Amino acid sequence: MNNKSPFGLNEWLLYLQDRKFPVGSDSIAKLKKQIKTPDETLDRMQKNIASEPLLAFAILNQANTMVEYKRNDIKSPIHAASMIGMTGIGKVFDVLEPVTIQSKNGAHAAFLREVQISYEAAAIAKRWAIEKKISHIDDVYWITFFRDVTRWLLWFHAHDEMEQVTQKIRRGSSSSQAEAAVLGCRIDELTVALFKYWKVPTVIIESFLTDQIPTAEELQSIARLTHTPDQLPGFAEDKRITILMNGPLILAYCATRVAQEANIVGWGSKNLPFFYRIVAAILHIRLGDAVQLTHFATTEAAREVKHLGKPSLAAHLLSPILFTRSSAQAGTVKRVAANPLNQLQSKLKGISDSKQRATLAMKAMLTLFKGSSSAVLILHHNKADEKLRPILQFGFDTDILRRVRWNSPSSVISKLNTKRVAVHFDNTKLNAMSKDMPEGTDKLFEGTQDLFLASSPIDEANTYIYWLFGQTQLNREQFDTFKKIIKLADQ
Secondary structure (H helix, E strand, O other): OOOOOHHHHHHHHHHHHOOOOOEEEHHHHHHHHHHHHOOOOOHHHHHHHHOOOOHHHHHHHHHHHHHHHHHHHOOOOOHHHHHOOOOOOOOHHHHHHEEEEOOOOHHHHHHHHHHHHHHHHHHHHHHHHHHHOOOHHHHHHHHHOOHHHHHHHHHOOOHHHHHHHHHHOOOOOHHHHHHHHHOOHHHHHHHHHHHHHHHOOHHHOOOOOOOOOOOHHHHHHHOOOOOOOOOOOOOOHHHHHHOHHHHHHOHHHHHHHHHHHHHHHOOOOOOOOHHHHHHHHHHOOOOHHHHHHHHHHHHHHHOOOOOOOOOOOOHHHHOHHHHHHOOHHHHHHHHHOOOOHHHHHEEEEEEEOOOHHHHHHHHHHHOOOOOOOEEEEEEEOOOOEEEEEEEEEEEEOOOHHHOOOOOOOOOOHHHHHHHOOEEEEEEHHHHHHHHHOOEEEEOOOOOEEEEEEEEEEEEOEEEEEEEEEOOOOOOOHHHHHHHHHHHHHHH
């Protein structure tokens, strides 16, 4: 059996073009029942259609296949459903695959995360469009949302390859460089080829083409129109750039880039200010207003779109307490979250067993670093036999942990074993020191932005080594909290 991953545009096109779209089994069953019910109306089916992104995408494509002369007029899946009626909707089942989404399945979880990112991008584009007073604002929303369907499917069907792409981006490669190195082509060019095959509305395809969106050089020219943060941007002298700036597709393109960059690299990404300057120029507003507008759009996405297991972009900016549904709930969260270190100290009283104390420390880390980390590993080193082994973990694939050669030479582990020490590896340092870690640990770092490491001697012969893997950039205050937790767990 050939397990070789596709590589290059043609191979990925062949791999994906005839694959069925994964849609929840319950939604497909419900839709089939609705179609067979004589008194069912499209209005009552809208919720079911809108709740399943790939079902909505399939209906949109079906409408543009059946009503070709209206192709650029049909952008909303609800509009598409009304155009083709029950008979047309019945034809989409041929391209759907019923699945039961499991949150513990890495590919399924990644698929849901990418859909959530697209919702966030669409909310950002819609808010920008409202500010610019563009007509057909909902069309901007759906164009932006469906731009990344190929990315959703790649995460679903090629999870490992997309993880590699993400890691390269986090370590400094551009998106184009990372995609070309791992996939052999850019996701954008694969998307255009697939969208043409699936009969996706032309306007969505055009949002990838440089005759409808600015080139890299033109984006630089637009960004330069925002001279200073305190002044309104200037106006473009180039007629083509002016036309592109007044169209909706540049908003869809920029919103997608901002949402992906903020999710993959974080709000501190050095690339985001460039897009804020572009948006300020397009909307003809001050730079600070463009930033504020973007952040506000993420709070709208956090409120309106169902949470799919991914911390919202807004949660990275503001306290999650702000997104509770009532002040009573917010008060409850505050009481529970108040002084968690004191709570840990209270729980540790009367417990002398080292492993139990380490377990409580791990639980405290998962609570205190929720949204920033969901993976903690604790190793035990015994000086008598010089053996290192995992004793507690949360958030890892146990098969990967078993494959790590924990006792292979490692200068980092050797240092941790000799004295009490705590270190913070940011993304750059993590990449540089990975070669000095036990063989096979590089697989553990996939999806890791930062890493906290600390040693905790239990007695003269035994040492615990704590690992906290950050999904986002971790700061000095969080590092201090990490050290305080370990200090409390020490006997």
